Amino acid sequence: MKHSDDHIALTFLGGAGTVTGSKILISYRDQNLLVDCGLFQGLKKLRLLNWKQLAIDPKSIGAVILTHAHLDHIGYLPILVRDGYKNEMHSTHPTRALAKIILEDSGKIQEEESERANRHKYTRHAPANPLYTVAEATQSINYFVTHSYLEWVIVNNDMKFRFLNAGHIIGSAIVELIVGNRRFIFSGDLGRSQPLLMHPPDTITETDVLILESTYGDRLHPGIDPKEELKEVIWSTYNKKGILMIPTFAVERAQELLFLISLLKEENNFPGMPVFLDSPMGVDATETLFEYSDWQKLNLTARRSLNSAAQLISNARASRAIVADDKPKIVLAGSGMLSGGRILHYLDRHLGSKKNTILLAGFQAAGTRGRALVEGVSEIKFFGSYHQVKAEVRQMHSLSSHADQSEILAWARHFDQSPAFVFLNHGEPHQADGLRVKLRHELGWNPKIASMGVTYRIPV
Ligand SMILES: [Zn+2]
Structure with a gap:
């Protein structure tokens, strides 16, 4: 220089x-x-x-x-x-x-x-x-x-x-x-x-x-209330008795989704199905939100209900048990664009059933599996083989x-x-x-x- x-x-x-x-x-x-x-x-x-x-x-x-x-x-x-x-x-x-x-x-x-x-x-x-x-x-x-x-x-x-x-x-x-x-x-x-x-x-x-x-x-972001957008997908999956899988970025997006879920629960607009945040990184990032409480706008009550909106899973064995269970539930897991992470284990088991839903709640970059799903492909490749996409694919546009x-x-x-x-x-x-x-x-x-x-x- x-x-x-x-x-x-x-x-x-x-x-x-x-x-x-x-x-x-x-x-x-x-x-x-x-x-x-x-x-x-x-x-x-x-x-x-x-x-x-x-x-x-x-x-x-x-x-x-x-x-x-x-x-x-x-x-x-x-x-x-x-x-x-x-x-x-x-x-x-x-x-x-x-x-x-x-x-x-x-x-x-x-x-x-x-x-x-x-x-x-x-x-x-x-x-x-x-x-x-x-x-x-x-x-x-x-x-x-x-x-x-x-x-x-x-x-x-x-x-x-x-x-x-x-x-x-x-x-x-x-x-x-x-x-x-x-x-x-x-x-x-x-x-x-x-x-x-x-x-x-x-x-x-x-x-x-x-x-x-x-x-x-x-x-321009669409003028849709993200809470309403999420609520609709949750209920439609619940009515199919399916599993809602949400590939989630661990920082911010996971916490935003938990916050929306906590609001729906408070309003009694939430069906009786368990919610899991199955992401060690997501759990750590959620803790950061609590540790630095002055750096965000939620009050203590709101932070507590965000924290109790889901069961936080870091442990790999607990994760495997949740993956293997076919009962209706909501799972937030990384990575956000399906490039890797625990979400692939859920897809491995649950992608092949029409009852289930995948909700893409963030930006999906070109070349990623997430983008391929948004574009409507009939199969995606991971773990060395092709997997039929039978589950419903939904996208949420209001969160950014x-x-x-x-x-x-x-x-x-x-x-x-x-x-x-x-x-x-x-x-x-x-x-x-x-x-x-x-x-x-x-x-x-x-x-x-x-x-x-x-x-x-x-x-x-
Ligand atoms: Zn950034």
């Missing part, structure tokens, strides 16, 4: 033209700072980028600031450490707790994948190494330094920052960063205007530079932890003046462009769509 006194350099090393791999490098004078350090996920072309050397030597980065604990924002940290990074990783308190759960799970998946590749010899590298190990994931957590919202943190003579609430998942943050005489706002992943469990995102009135996510930049186009615009309207520089990141090209056009027409802004690997100069 070339350094200069007359401008701040902003380089998108990921999360540009895609929703994964978020990494934004800020360089000024002789200082480099990274906002987010995410893993590329989804299509193979993107995943291969995780194996490429970073465009900057990790040893020359002075600090990392993390917006939240999702893997596409923190999942590259173990590699950064292995490649020589030795400085602080700043996050909120809950982000560190979730990061430990998420990174260690990611390390486990990486180890399992390389083991499978070696066993079936479908690798050109012999033996295949994992992208990183559980031990490397655990080690990277030691570099975390945690903060509360609104607390200013001095990074060096020219840089300081603070976290503001982003309302996306517990501990999620918008980053306000001052570099020299310039103010930067990084939206991170922006939550809904009325999140189920979190406080709505903080509003901001001024900045010189805005880096704004655009995951739902071209779309990302602001949609109208919510992003509403948040953007709080700025007193147009920021001098606006970059749209964390979106597929059509999503970012949809938002660009809207911001231009409605607010008169002139946003740029962030391009991967390109350095933008902000004069000081």
Whole structure:
């Protein structure tokens, strides 16, 4: 990186033209700072980028600031450490707790994948190494330094920052960063205007530079009450005397579903069938919600009924017994897009019966089994063989932890003046462009769509 006194350099090393791999490098004078350090996920072309050397030597980065604990924002940290990074990783308190759960799970998946590749010899590298190990994931957590919202943190003579609430998942943050005489706002992943469990995102009135996510930049969430949507699927499965299987993301989505179930139970709108959260990671993430009770909006009574909405299952033997039981029930289990996890054991046993229902309650990325089910395939492959899809497949559209186009615009309207520089990141090209056009027409802004690997100069 070339350094200069007359401008701040902003380089998108990921999360540009895609929703994964978020990494934004800020360089000024002789200082480099990274906002987010995410893993590329989804299509193979993107995943291969995780194996490429970073465009900057990790040893020359002075600090990392993390917006939240999702893997596409923190999942590259173990590699950064292995490649020589030795400085602080700043996050909120809950982000560190979730990061430990998420990174260690990611390390486990990486180890399992390389083991499978070696066993079936479908690798050109012999033996295949994992992208990183559980031990490397655990080690990277030691570099975390945690903060509360609104607390200013001095990074060096020219840089300081603070976290503001982003309302996306517990501990999620918008980053306000001052570099020299310039103010930067990084939206991170922006939550809904009325999140189920979190406080709505903080509003901001001024900045010189805005880096704004655009995951739902071209779309609106349907105006359906998620509780009603879930209720309908639950009752229709109950009336068939079937099993409702919900592939669930362990962080936030599992807790949102438990919260909705607790509301239905309180209103006596819930049938007499047991509910299980069969996910060690989901159980841990639910505990985090309790541990950091000040960081979300539910009161103690609501948190208690959320916690008792389901039987929480971590133990593998207990899980096997529930899988083997054919009686009506509701099961929430990972992974959310059916790429692995305990949900596959449920599908193995219960996918072949019309009585049962699979409810996809989250985004299903291209190439995943979840997406294939949504698209109506008649069979899916897992555990080495094809399985007939006889169970009913339903999708829930109303749950999302990302602001949609109208919510992003509403948040953007709080700025007193147009920021001098606006970059749209964390979106597929059509999503970012949809938002660009809207911001231009409605607010008169002139946003740029962030391009991967390109350095933008902000004069000081
Ligand atoms: Zn996120």
